[in-house]
Amino acid sequence: MRKPGGLEAALQSAWLHGGLLAQALRPLGALFGLISQLRAALYRLGWCKTATLPVPVIVVGNWIVGGAGKTPTTLHLLQLLQAQGYRVGVISRGYGGSAEGCSLVSRASTAAEVGDEPLLIHLRSGAPVAVGRNRVAAAEALLSAYPQTELLISDDGLQHWRLPRALSVLVFDERGMGNGRLLPAGPLRQNRRLSAEPQLVLYNAPVASTPLPGHLADRRLAGAVTLADWWAGRPAQAEALAALRGKPVLAAAGLAQPERFFSMLREQGLAIQTLPLPDHHDYADMPWPANTATVLITEKDAVKLRPERIGHVLVWVVTLDFLPEESFGLALLAQLPSRPA
Structure with missing residues (x-):
């Protein structure tokens, strides 16, 4: 970390x-x-x-x-x-x-x-x-x-x-x-x-x-959608995020304030291992271990990850509702x- x-x-x-x-x-x-x-x-x-x-x-x-x-x-x-x-x-x-x-x-x-x-x-x-x-x-x-x-x-x-x-x-x-x-x-x-x-x-x-x-402004997590579906324009679902409770997941975030994302995931009841990355991280290489099964990322990370690059890893994109x-x-x-x- x-x-x-x-x-x-x-x-x-x-x-x-x-x-x-x-x-x-x-x-x-x-x-x-x-x-x-x-x-x-x-x-x-x-x-x-x-x-x-x-x-x-x-x-x-x-x-x-x-x-x-x-x-x-x-x-x-x-x-x-x-x-x-x-x-x-x-x-x-x-x-x-x-x-x-x-x-x-x-x-x-x-x-x-x-x-x-x-x-x-x-x-x-x-x-x-x-x-x-x-x-x-x-x-x-x-x-x-x-x-x-x-x-x-x-x-x-x-x-x-x-x-x-x-x-x-x-x-x-x-x-x-x-x-x-x-x-x-x-x-x-x-x-x-x-x-x-x-x-x-x-x-x-x-x-x-x-x-x-x-x-x-009230900020809250809207839900999760697989990386492939996110690129296809499909919306995130709250049920998909809730279904990850109790499962071992890694949360990665290339943000200036990654702990904000991690805290919001914990507030949703998820037990996460965290992987904070530098702001604007380029994802030239996958930053998580090769044996990682499930990863949660932000939309800012998702734009740098095409589905064909992630191999067997199940990557979920977690979206944000921002409501002033x-x-x-x-x-x-x-x-x-x-x-x-």
């Missing part, structure tokens, strides 16, 4: 609780903050130009490093906006992908090419998705290919100042703002005073974890610009 070790473990503890290491890194955090403020000021004063796009952009991001729930939030926004009749596209950095420039994601794409999260978003929602280091160029590529698009969601990109945004959705989990300091003295990627656009706060947690007013309060959807729709007649 992989656990954070050495400097990684010390940093994670310091980012949450403070201590001597966080104090020692404060000068570097101050330098990071100064550079961030300078970049933001260049755009605010007009010396660097924010791009112009013909459709509004909603940026989904978090101030804290590590997974706080951006992808489930993006998927929920897509569902909400599509239900309102919006034609929505998604742009993403495509972290972990090898594609150069900008690429449009398709069912034939691989996570190695376009990144695991963009591929998952496209497979789950059917929405057009474009990836690229330059978010503005990715947006332009998507709008050129899908000119009927009325609205864009940027999966991450809060610190991509050239990207225009009509609204930002800030996602926090139980960690809140950690020790409240900027990298590397703390986990914050930006000073909270840098953003000027309208913002909504969503807590991927049972209770608010910062002083910022916001909305809560109704007030979140109402607040979001109220802040969107009026649709063209």
Whole structure:
């Protein structure tokens, strides 16, 4: 079982609780903050130009490093906006992908090419998705290919100042703002005073974890589906997950916070052996022992595992229901610009 070790473990503890290491890194955090403020000021004063796009952009991001729930939030926004009749596209950095420039994601794409999260978003929602280091160029590529698009969601990109945004959705989990300091003295990627656009706060947690007013989201496991059926588009079933209680299973997760997944499985009454993997683990080789019989993975892992690669192992994909309060959807729709007649 992989656990954070050495400097990684010390940093994670310091980012949450403070201590001597966080104090020692404060000068570097101050330098990071100064550079961030300078970049933001260049755009605010007009010396660097924010791009112009013909459709509004909603940026989904978090101030804290590590997974706080951006992808489930993006998927929920897509569902909400599509239900309102919006034609929505998604742009993403495509972290972990090898594609150069900008690429449009398709069912034939691989996570190695376009990144695991963009591929998952496209497979789950059917929405057009474009990836690229330059978010503005990715947006332009998507709008050129899908000119009927009325609205864009940027999966991450809060610190991509050239990207225009009509609204930002800030996602926090139980960690809140950690020790409240900027990298590397703390986990914050930006000073909270840098953003000027309208913002909504969503807590991927049972209770608010910062002083910022916001909305809560309930996360729960929806069920399980075999890897082959998941790729075929079949839904997960709660009964399939419940049937695994009392059986020896291994749970693997290539997430920033894998223990969150493991805890949810235990809450369902499963006795699991855990295999935490690095975030965005590539699954170039099977990470579990060859004699493993049954494995549970997340959808983020599933996009990197084709059924023909798993041999005799029975792999179940465990899916997540992510349900923000109704007030979140109402607040979001109220802040969107009026649709063209």
